[in-house]
Amino acid sequence: xxxxxxxxxxxxxxxxxxxxxxxxxxxxxxxxxxxxxxxxxxxxxxxxxxxxxxxxxxxxxxxxxxxxxxxxxxxxxxxxxxxxxxxxxxxxxxxxxxxxxxxxxxxxxxxxxxxxxxxxxxxxxxxxxxxxxxxxxxxxxxxxxxxxxxxxxxxxxxxxxxxxxxxxxxxxxxxxxxxxxxxxxxxxxxxxxxx
Numbered sequence: 001x002x003x004x005x006x007x008x009x010x011x012x013x014x015x016x017x018x019x020x021x022x023x024x025x026x027x028x029x030x031x032x033x034x035x036x037x038x039x040x041x042x043x044x045x046x047x048x049x050x051x052x053x054x055x056x057x058x059x060x061x062x063x064x065x066x067x068x069x070x071x072x073x074x075x076x077x078x079x080x081x082x083x084x085x086x087x088x089x090x091x092x093x094x095x096x097x098x099x100x101x102x103x104x105x106x107x108x109x110x111x112x113x114x115x116x117x118x119x120x121x122x123x124x125x126x127x128x129x130x131x132x133x134x135x136x137x138x139x140x141x142x143x144x145x146x147x148x149x150x151x152x153x154x155x156x157x158x159x160x161x162x163x164x165x166x167x168x169x170x171x172x173x174x175x176x177x178x179x180x181x182x183x184x185x186x187x188x189x190x191x192x193x194x195x
Contacts, residue, residue, distance in 0.1 A: 020045040021052070034058055034093070057134035058093040061104035062180040064122075064188045065090065065114050067144040072167045072185075073112055074176075077157040087160065087170065088178035089185070091136070100124075100137035108141060110150045112159060117143025122187045127179050138184040140191060164194060 016023050022043040030037040036056045043049055065073040072089075079086045092107035094100065101119060108114050122138040149159075162170075170176045171185050188194075 053131055055132045059135045060091055060093045061100050061137045062089050062091040062184050063104045063108050063139045063141050064184050065108060065141045065144050070164045071161045072164045074160040075157045076160055086178055087176050088181040091180055104139045113147040113149040115145045116141035122184055125180050125183045136180040140188045
């Protein structure tokens with residue numbers, strides 16, 4: 001590993017590579033409990049110097065809960081980032097050292113008051129690969145038992161229960177736009193051989 005002087009801070013930083021990019025320096029420009037924003041000074045594969053901004057968010061889980069009537073449980077909630085209500089599957093961030101399946105089970109119980117007999121892993125999706133690092137793990141939950149929600153103080157959401165085929169149609173009409181919800185619904189449809 002070679003060392004190079006950081007021109008902004010006047011300190012030596014180890015050089016490393018990320019794929020075909022040589023990283024000259026890295027600095028954190030913003031941090032809160034949910035996200036970290038960093039800026040990397042890089043040399044591109046073609047030899048020119050430039051920057052990359054990367055947002056690192058907590059990893060999360062998304063769950064498609066399907067009952068015995070082939071109904072799916074959706075959530076309608078105002079989302080600050082897009083400044084409008086969004087209809088999506090139950091999704092939530094993972095606590096530190098929590099597995100994706102444990103986080104999915106916890107969030108399903110807290111937000112919807114649901115438990116499931118069977119869990120099927122539908123893989124992972126990266127929401128926006130250019131600048132966001134936030135893997136989202138997707139699950140299909142079957143054999144649903146309904147109970148009581150246990151929402152956090154700041155959460156205000158409406159539960160919508162609709163036929164699964166209607167949820168697929170909502171994805172195709174862009175009425176559901178949350179990327180992990182769209183992917184999870186379509187993967188579950190393929191898994192269940194519905195579409």
